[in-house]
Amino acid sequence: MAEARQPIAALVSLGCPKNLVDSERMLAGLALAGFAVTDSPDGADVAVVNTCAFIDLARAETDEAIEELEALKRAGRLGRIVVAGCMAQRDGRAVLARHAGVDAVAGLADRDALADVCRAILSPTAPLDPSARWVSAPTAQEMAHGAAVQENRRAKRGPVPIVQVGPFPADAPDDRERLRLTPRHYAYLRITEGCDNRCAYCAIPAIRGPLRSKPPDAVLAEAQELVADGARELVLVGQDTTAFGRDRGDGWNLARLLARLRRESVAAWIRLMYTHPASFTDDVIQELARGLPIVPYVDLPLQHVNDAILASMGRRITRAGVERLLGRLREAVPGIAIRTTFIVGYPGETGEAFEELADFVEKVRFDHVGVFVYSPEAGTRAAGLPDQVPPEVRRRRWDRLMRLLERLAHEAARRMVGRRLTVRVDGPAHAAGYLAARHGGQAPEVDPVVLLARGAAKPGDELTVRIVAAKGYDTVAAATDGDPEA
């Protein structure tokens, strides 16, 4: 008797590092369930797209990715399509209405049950539910919408889609046992899921749910698993990492967790991302100041510096508070690299408020800055505020700030020339002929890199280099003997 062919599942991962952690778990779940996993949907039996729904641009990218899969399916080169992740959670019903080729929608609670969903839609004998399966109790409006979609589908194509959008799980997800998508030598370590901050512009709490911190033992076990799997650098992520422990009520907080990871994780580098300025404590600053393995780096999204805007955003901090925090960080951790993000065109942002932000950016000189154009998100407080800034003005402000930041970043890269640093090699660079490496002040995937001549080293290698030139945002380095600067 011929052996049944192993079904092929492709995974398309979109969005931020937190989503990437989910993608890595999905891949492992599919592989453990007997699927051959791949990143190429062309020729796969089923493609799972792990989606992002953060802002309008992310949603547009997600729709585009789904459309590409639908085109493959129409051409007979892909079997089935499953939409998972944030967009499925936020807008699963609308995804089905927009994309007739989607066979299943699975929300965040079903991350670890994707193999079952895939099997159900692949098996011609599996009894597909006669009606879409709303795991959470649907509202009357959703029922009506869902029924309409199903009617439509029954008429056109036979089987109806599976819809699994459940309530948020009570605990943070267990992210152990992943098939990692990052290079072996670095890994994302999620310490919290969800967020309780309710910033006025942000839809994330509605998508990802309330704050849930992982148990410290689970964080440590995962850190050790990642290090045993070859990770030299652990990048701590969560919607708000400084909130770690607040929901547990057992005395754990981020500073204690960092101290424990320092003692017990055996990672060479530990990097702190996604902090909240209003929750940044002196204890955390002290942990940063104690040095490696915690790298002198912090990702500190500020979003704005004008007091009226900060208050309207609900950021719980003023410009003076931001300046004090930056001063404390720079004094306690000399040479610390600070990454931040800003939002331009938030409702009520006057021309003066925007100029205040631009002046601040020029004065403070962050190491790395990301800028988002404000996107009014359904269900958020900010979307209902008066004084919405016209889209073309938002865009102009973004252009203006990006030009300023580009100049500052190029100047900063030129100032690096002559420095001796320890870097870790990531792999081939976007610039042809180079390898990309990073020093402690550069996070993977979002920050500029140090370019090395190809052949000089292999991914994961740590070496001392001397910066010899600037190349736009990046720098070019040559391997050198001797110690890095202290």
Ligand code: SF4
């Ligand atoms: S801290 Fe604010 S911006 Fe960040 S995820 Fe929470 S609510 Fe959203």
